[in-house]
Amino acid sequence: MARYIRNYLLLLVAAAVLVLAYNIHLAENRPPALEYSAFLARLEEGGIRSVTMQGGEIAGTDTLGQPFTTFAPAPAALLPRLEAKGVMIAARPEDNTSSFWSATFPVLLLMGGWMFFMVFQHKGGMGGFARKQLPKAAAARQKVTFDDVAGIPEAKEELVEIVECLRESRKITRLGGRIPRGVLLQGPPGTGKTLLAKAIAGEAGVPFYSISGSDFVEMFVGVGASRVRELFKEAKKTAPCIIFIDEIDAVGRRRGASGAEGGQDEREQTLNALLVEMDGFRSDETVIIVAATNRPDILDPALLRPGRFDRQVTILPPDVKGRQRILEVHARQVVMDPEVELFEVAQNTPGFTGAELANLINESALMAARKGKSAIQPADIEEARDKILMGAERKGMVISAQERRVTAYHEAGHAIMAKLLPNTDPLHKITIIPRGRAMGVTQQVPLDDRHAYSREYLVNRITILLGGRTAEELVFREFSTGASNDLQAATDIATRMVCEFGMSAVLGPRAYVTAVEGFLGGAGRQRPYSEEVARTIDREIDKLVADCYQEAMIILEGKINYLHKLAEVLLLQETIDGEEVDIIVTCPKVDEAAPAGQPTS
Ligand code: ADP
Ligand code: ZN
Numbered sequence: 377m378a379r380y381i382r383n384y385l386l387l388l389v390a391a392a393v394l395v396l397a398y399n400i401h402l403a404e405n406r407p408p409a410l411e412y413s414a415f416l417a418r419l420e421e422g423g424i425r426s427v428t429m430q431g432g433e434i435a436g437t438d439t440l441g442q443p444f445t446t447f448a449p450a451p452a453a454l455l456p457r458l459e460a461k462g463v464m465i466a467a468r469p470e471d472n473t474s475s476f477w478s479a480t481f482p483v484l485l486l487m488g489g490w491m492f493f494m495v496f497q498h499k500g501g502m503g504g505f506a507r508k509q510l511p512k513a514a515a516a517r518q519k520v521t522f523d524d525v526a527g528i529p530e531a532k533e534e535l536v537e538i539v540e541c542l543r544e545s546r547k548i549t550r551l552g553g554r555i556p557r558g559v560l561l562q563g564p565p566g567t568g569k570t571l572l573a574k575a576i577a578g579e580a581g582v583p584f585y586s587i588s589g590s591d592f593v594e595m596f597v598g599v600g601a602s603r604v605r606e607l608f609k610e611a612k613k614t615a616p617c618i619i620f621i622d623e624i625d626a627v628g629r630r631r632g633a634s635g636a637e638g639g640q641d642e643r644e645q646t647l648n649a650l651l652v653e654m655d656g657f658r659s660d661e662t663v664i665i666v667a668a669t670n671r672p673d674i675l676d677p678a679l680l681r682p683g684r685f686d687r688q689v690t691i692l693p694p695d696v697k698g699r700q701r702i703l704e705v706h707a708r709q710v711v712m713d714p715e716v717e718l719f720e721v722a723q724n725t726p727g728f729t730g731a732e733l734a735n736l737i738n739e740s741a742l743m744a745a746r747k748g749k750s751a752i753q754p755a756d757i758e759e760a761r762d763k764i765l766m767g768a769e770r771k772g773m774v775i776s777a778q779e780r781r782v783t784a785y786h787e788a789g790h791a792i793m794a795k796l797l798p799n800t801d802p803l804h805k806i807t808i809i810p811r812g813r814a815m816g817v818t819q820q821v822p823l824d825d826r827h828a829y830s831r832e833y834l835v836n837r838i839t840i841l842l843g844g845r846t847a848e849e850l851v852f853r854e855f856s857t858g859a860s861n862d863l864q865a866a867t868d869i870a871t872r873m874v875c876e877f878g879m880s881a882v883l884g885p886r887a888y889v890t891a892v893e894g895f896l897g898g899a900g901r902q903r904p905y906s907e908e909v910a911r912t913i914d915r916e917i918d919k920l921v922a923d924c925y926q927e928a929m930i931i932l933e934g935k936i937n938y939l940h941k942l943a944e945v946l947l948l949q950e951t952i953d954g955e956e957v958d959i960i961v962t963c964p965k966v967d968e969a970a971p972a973g974q975p976t977s
Contacts, residue, residue, distance in 0.1 A: 408443075408444055408445070409444070409445050409446060409447075410444045410445070410446040411446070412446055412447060412448060412449065414446075415434070415444070415446040415448075416457075418438060419457060419458070419461055419463070420461075422439070422461055423438050423439050423440075424436060424437075424438055424439065424458075424461065424463050425437050425438060425439050425441075425463065425464065426463060426464035426465070426466070427458065427463055427464070427465055427466070428466040428467070428468065429448075429451055429465065429466070429467045429468070430467070430468040430469070430470060431451065431470040432447050432448045432449065432450075432451050433445070433447055433448075434446050434447065434448055434451070436463075516583070516584050516585075516586070517577075517581075517583065517584070518574045518575070518577040518578035518584045519578060520571060520574040520575045520577075520578040521575055521578045521579055522536075522575050522579055523705075524571065524575060524705060525568055525571050525572055525575050525705075526698070526701035526702045526704065526705045526730075527694035527695075527697070527698025527699060527700075527701040527702040527730065528567070528568060528572075528691055528692075528694065528698065528730075531561075531572060531689050531690075531691050532572070534687075534689050535559070535572060535575075535576055535689065537556075538556060538559060538576055538580075538664060538666075538687075539576055539579045539580045541555050541556060541662070541664070542576070542580035542582050542616045542618070542662060542664065543580050543581075545615075545616045545662035549659060549660045549662070554659070555659075555662050555664070556664060556686070556687055557654060557657065557664065557665065557683055557684060557685075557686070558654060558664070558665040558666070558667065558679075558684050558685035558686065558687065559664065559665070559666045559667070559685065559687045559688075559689060560624075560667050560668075560669065560672065560675075560679075560680070560685040560687065560688045560689070561573065561666065561667065561668045561669075561689050561691060562668075562669055562670065562672040562688060562689070562690050562691070563668075563670060563690060563691030563692060563693075564670050564692075564693060564729060565670055565729070565731070566729035566730060566731030566732060567691045567692065567693055567694075567729050567730055567731075568691060568729075568730040568731075569622075569668035569691060570620070570622060570668060571730070572666075572691070573586075573618065573620040573666040573668065574620070576618060576664075576666065577617075577618040577620075580616070580618075582616050582617045582618060583611075583614045583617040583618070584617070584618050584620060585607060585610070585611050585617065585618065585619045585620065586619075586620040586621075586622065587603075587607060587619070587620070587621055587622070588621070588622040588623050588626070589621060589622065589623040589624045589625065589626030589627045589628065590622075590623045590626045592626065592627050592642070592643070592646050598642075598645065599642075600627070600642055600643070600645060600646030600649070601645040601646050601648070601649035602649075603646075604646060604649040604650050604653060605649055605653065607619065608653040608656075608663070611663050612657075612661055612663060615661050615662050615663050616662035616663070616664075617662075617663055617664075618663075618664055618665075618666055619663060619664070619665045619666070620665075620666050620667070620668070621650075621665065621666070621667040621668070622667075622668050623668065623669065624667040624668065624669050624675070624679070625669045625670075625671040625672075625674055625675060626643075627643055627646045627647050627650065628647055628650075628667075628669070628675045628676055628679050629643065629647075629674050629675070629676065630674060630675065630676040630677065631644050631647065631676055631678075647676060647679075650679075651678055651679070651684065654683070654684050655683065655684075665685070667685060672688070693727060693728070693729045694728075694729070694730065694733075696719075696722050696723055696726075697722075699721075699722035699725055699728060699733060700718050700719050700721075700722035702730050702733045702734070703718045703721055703722055703733055703736075703737065704718055706733065706734050706737040706738075707737060709737075710737060710740075710741045710752055711750065711751045711752065712751060712752050713751040713752060713753045713754070715753055715754055716752060716753065716754050716757065717754075720754075721736075721757055721761075723821075724761065724804070724821055725761065726821065732764065735764060736757065736760055736761060736764060737752075739760035739763060739764060740752045740756045740757045740759075740760040741756075742760075743756040743759050743760050744756040762811070765819075766811040766814065766817055766819075767811050767814075768811065769809050769810070769811055775810065775815075779815065779856075780808060780947060781943070781947065782848060782852060782856050782858070783808045783815045783816040783856075783858065784808050784816070784942075784943040784944075784946040784947045785847045785848055785851050785852070785939065785943045786815075786816060786844040786845070786847055786848055786856070786858055786859065787806045787807070787808055787816040787817070787818050787844065787946060788806070788847060788939050788942035788943040788946060789843040789844045789845070789846055789847025789848070789850075789928075789932060789939065790806070790818035790840055790841070790843045790844045790847075790862075791803060791806045791818050791843075791942060791952075791957050791961075792843065792847075792931065792932060792935055792938055792939055792942065792961060793836075793839055793840040793842075793843035793928060793931065793932075794818065794820055794840050794843075795957060795958065795961045796931055796935065796961070797836040797839060797840065797931075798832070798836070799830065799832050799833050799836060800820065800833070800836050800837070800840065801820035801821060802820060802821060802954060803818070803819075803820055803954040803957055803958075804819040804820055804821040804953070804954050805819050805951060805952060805953040805954055806818045806819070806942075806946065806951070806952050806957065807819075807946075807950060807951040807952075808946050808947070808950055808951075809950050809951065814858075814861075815858050816858075818840075818844075820840075831873070831877075831879050834869055834873055834877075834879070835920070835923075835924060837869055838866045838869050838870060838920070838921065838924040839924040839927050839928050839931075841862045841863075841865050841866040841869075842862065842863075842866055842921070842924055842925050842928045843928045843931075843932065844858070844859055844862050845859035845862060845863070846925065846928040846929050846932050847932055847939055849929075850929070850932055850933065850936070850939070851939070851943075866921060866924070867917070867921060870917045870920040870921050870924075871917055873920065874888070874913055874916045874917050874920065875887065875888040875913060876888075880916040880920075882912060882916055883909075883912060883913065883916060888904075888905055888909070888913060935961075937966050938960065938961050938966055941960055941963075941966045942957065942960055942961070945960065
């Protein structure tokens, strides 16, 4: 494509030069311009022989035969005076063709260029114009090793064998052994799939070719396939080596699954080329293809056949120990205060992937640097974590005193629920500093990475979510819009309890949802149950939420003094951590205080 763009640019420049030259030529050959008053003076003294008038523009010759031009503000009024002096007058219609052309020429040029583009795009292919300029297949030597990959020991273990194969490829093939061809790494984004692939190459000391499935998506017919062939050809020359295909689902989606999707042919051609190449290795060519995806379910089964990606390694987000290991790896690159306990950081970051943990360390370093510190302290990590989880603090936001009060009660309501209900996640902190889109935040951090939830836990979770709105109702007798997210979340949990987890006594242990939106061309969700059941489901969800609301109301009414106290402290110091909440909520003094209808602050 570059060649064609260059040609087109050249054409454009040439045309621009021409236009310019033409205008200069016009300007140079234009007779000297006279001031209108000078022209009038010459006319009065009888010095003008003839004029040609085109609107206000006048070109003429004087009695000495010298050409001139001038511009008349009111040409019609000039006519009688010209006649009086016996000047020969010619007139032309105002439409000036030469200026018409110089005005239109650039536009035509642009349109021409655009058509040129379009035509070539459609031709595509054959080394074509529209080929997306991908970096030429080039291997990179990797410095990454398994030491840089932490917290996913099982995945590493499985891949050690691949490294061995690459190192010992000659020996293995000489003995007639078969080298594994493809490894599919599957797992959510940021769990270290790319990193692992690089580490394999790094450990084995072999070249690493990398390409992303999404690169192919915007390309034109035939290009993806030829690009695949090119890549494999290059790779074979430097075998043993690794080809890494990121986001393989972009090309490897099962064929013919979703009908009228644009670029379908292209994708299928690319996929076919890939399959052909994978099958076409000679037994002594050790090229191992490592592919990554977070959607193994949509891959074409042909990709997973023996001899292709027949090895699959699943990578899950790390657990506490894993997170600690990953944090340790990334902490090596920054200066940590000895105060920092990475195990604690790991405990407070459930669900974080490797990429998010790397980001956490990086953000902490930025926080510390901004404050002019020489090492990262626990407070910096806390702040960075909050920023990642909840968005940056919105420092400049203007909040009315009333909004602040409502928010304080709202968050205090959540906090009291979280503290007083059994079987809930520990309260980490509450704050009324607005973050992201939230006015305030009540943060609970699970003790462990939970995978199964009890009914009690879920019911309490709903009650906690409703606690904010309940507090607002109790104290202000009205609600703010701030509770809408809570209501949504509470409804979602209730819905899943009834429909997915079989936790409704009336409906019994049955799932009332079909499999998620299918691969079969988006048939959508179907309801495999009657209208009657649908109504019962609705009723059950309603009842669940209503019961929780009732429960929240009863608890808060009983603990109204704690609610006032917590809100008061929040308004004063904006943030309260879990332990402080503990102290306030268990303080008998607060409970004894005379019930205050309205708080003092
Ligand atoms: P994926 O390919 O799964 O989306 P990446 O390999 O691109 O994830 O991860 C992005 C970055 O996150 C890596 O460069 C690395 O800094 C960090 N990271 C992810 N997982 C790990 C891990 N297990 N150990 C150490 N660092 C990790
Ligand atoms: Zn809330």
